[in-house]
Structures are given as structure tokens and as C-alpha cells.
Amino acid sequence: MHRGSFTVTGLGIALIVVAAASVMAGVTFATRATAETTSRTLTTPPSAAALEKVSGPIVVPGLDSAQVARGKVVYEENCAKCHGAQLEGQPNWRYPSLTTFKYPAPPHTDAGHTWQHADTELLDYIMNGAGGLSSEMVGFRGVLSGPDMAAALAFIKSNWTQGTREYQYRITLIHHIWGNTGH
Ligand code: HEC
Structure with a gap:
């Protein structure tokens, strides 16, 4: 007992x-x-003044319209199903799913954070994906040609406002000088 x-x-x-x-x-x-x-x-972006100090006055190179047109096709066929036809991303993209613990696809517009990354980081993402742990972002190496991946990025950039394009171009330059920007 x-x-x-x-x-x-x-x-x-x-x-x-x-x-x-x-x-x-x-x-x-x-x-x-x-x-x-x-x-x-x-994530606090460095101030415009701080960026200017490092990269100096810049002229953002224009986008090649043929490359952007090709990128639109590549995007619609390979990326739109997750990142959205209007690049708007998936619902609640800021929060990981509580069932899969993975992040939904973010927008590629000014509203997202793609523009916070340097070109090399973005191409690395597109080529190699996110590794499968944090999200379903797949790598397109072996699926798309290099020029097609670059074209998809050019198309994404063509949707940014001029200020965002300038910011991302500075980040790209700084990345080139300093390495990883930590964004
Ligand atoms: C199966 C769904 C899916 C497809 C298809 C897909 N993506 Fe993604 N993508 C994601 C998700 C989810 C993330 C967020 C990754 C993370 O935060 O771990 C992402 C992230 C990215 C990023 C990084 C953005 C940032 O700010 O970190 C880029 C760039 C990107 N995708 C480009 C593309 C391009 C270009 C294509 C088509 C060639 C594509 N994606 C196709 C789901 C997808």
C-alpha cells in the first residue's frame, strides 16, 4: 500500500x-x-552617408532589357510558384511555419530583404539554395544555366525602385571590398 x-x-x-x-x-x-x-x-542598414564614405559617389549601371526579358520568363517558370507572380512572396513570410519550422518564400520586391544582399550572395542563393534546413529554397545549379540565373536576378532587380537599386549596388561594392556584409 x-x-x-x-x-x-x-x-x-x-x-x-x-x-x-x-x-x-x-x-x-x-x-x-x-x-x-x-x-x-x-537588421539596420548602414546609413546612406556611411555607404557613401566607403563606395564614394556611384552611378548604378542600367539593366540590359533583353536580359531582363529573359529573366522574366525564367522567373515565371522556376520561381513564381514560391516567390509569387508579382514577387510578393508567401503569406507570413517573416515567420517560420510551426509545422515544418521552415521559412516561407520572401518577396523579391522592396518589401522583402533580397536587396540587402550583394550580387554574389544572391547568385550563391540561386545556385546553391538555402541548404534545405531553414527553407525549401532549392539550388538551381544544373537546372538553369549561369546566364539564366543571372537573368532571373536582373529581372528581380528591375522591380526595385531606384533608391533600392542604388542601396543594393552599394552593398555589392562594399561586399567586393570587405567580404561578407553580415546581412
Ligand atoms: C520551392 C519554393 C522556392 C522556389 C521554387 C524558389 N525559391 Fe527562392 N526562396 C524560397 C524560400 C523559402 C526562401 C527563403 C530562404 C530562407 O530564408 O532560408 C528563398 C530565398 C531566396 C533568395 C534569398 C532572398 C533573401 O533575402 O535572403 C533568393 C535570391 C531567391 N530565393 C531567388 C530565387 C529564384 C531566382 C528562384 C527561381 C530561379 C527561386 N528563388 C525559386 C523558396 C523558393
Whole structure:
């Protein structure tokens, strides 16, 4: 009898420990997800003045209209199903899915964060994908030719406002001088 109640108490404690552990795991995950989201959302771009200091006055090179036209076709065939026909991204793209823990596809417009990356980083993404852990972004190496991947990027850029294009061009120049920008 005494033994029996001890076992029941022991089981009760075990259940409480398991429950507490699951709650803590949930909290840890939620905290990490929030931190990740926050760091993405609150990434502070260097000020225009700071960028100007490094890259000097610049003239953003114009886009090649034939390349942009080709990129539109490449984009519609390979990218639009995730990033959206209007480059608007998937719903709730800032937050990872609570079932797959992966990030939805972000917009490629000014509203997203594609423009925060240098050309080499973007081409690396398009060629090699995100590695499959954080998202479904697949690499297109072996699927698309180099010129087609570059064309898709040119098409994405053609949707940016002039200010965004200038910002991303400076980031590209700085990346060239300093290496990874950390964005
Ligand atoms: C199966 C869905 C899917 C397809 C198809 C897809 N993407 Fe993505 N893409 C994603 C997701 C999801 C992310 C976010 C990756 C992350 O944050 O880990 C992403 C991220 C990116 C990024 C990085 C953006 C940033 O700010 O970090 C670029 C650039 C990109 N995609 C370009 C393309 C291009 C170009 C194509 C077509 C050739 C394409 N993607 C096709 C899902 C997709």
C-alpha cells in the first residue's frame, strides 16, 4: 500500500518533469524563433552617408532589357510558384511555419530583404539554395544555366525602385571590398 502510493507519486513527479521539459522546449523554440525573426526584421542598414564614405559617389549601371526579358520568363517558370507572380512572396513570410519550422518564400520586391544582399550572395542563393534546413529554397545549379540565373536576378532587380537599386549596388561594392556584409 505504502509502496503503491510511492510509485503513484513517483509517476506523478515523472509526468510533471516531462510536462515541464516540454513547456521549456516550447519556450526555447519560441524564443529562438522570435530572436531569428527580430534579427531579420530589425537588421539596420548602414546609413546612406556611411555607404557613401566607403563606395564614394556611384552611378548604378542600367539593366540590359533583353536580359531582363529573359529573366522574366525564367522567373515565371522556376520561381513564381514560391516567390509569387508579382514577387510578393508567401503569406507570413517573416515567420517560420510551426509545422515544418521552415521559412516561407520572401518577396523579391522592396518589401522583402533580397536587396540587402550583394550580387554574389544572391547568385550563391540561386545556385546553391538555402541548404534545405531553414527553407525549401532549392539550388538551381544544373537546372538553369549561369546566364539564366543571372537573368532571373536582373529581372528581380528591375522591380526595385531606384533608391533600392542604388542601396543594393552599394552593398555589392562594399561586399567586393570587405567580404561578407553580415546581412
Ligand atoms: C520551392 C519554393 C522556392 C522556389 C521554387 C524558389 N525559391 Fe527562392 N526562396 C524560397 C524560400 C523559402 C526562401 C527563403 C530562404 C530562407 O530564408 O532560408 C528563398 C530565398 C531566396 C533568395 C534569398 C532572398 C533573401 O533575402 O535572403 C533568393 C535570391 C531567391 N530565393 C531567388 C530565387 C529564384 C531566382 C528562384 C527561381 C530561379 C527561386 N528563388 C525559386 C523558396 C523558393
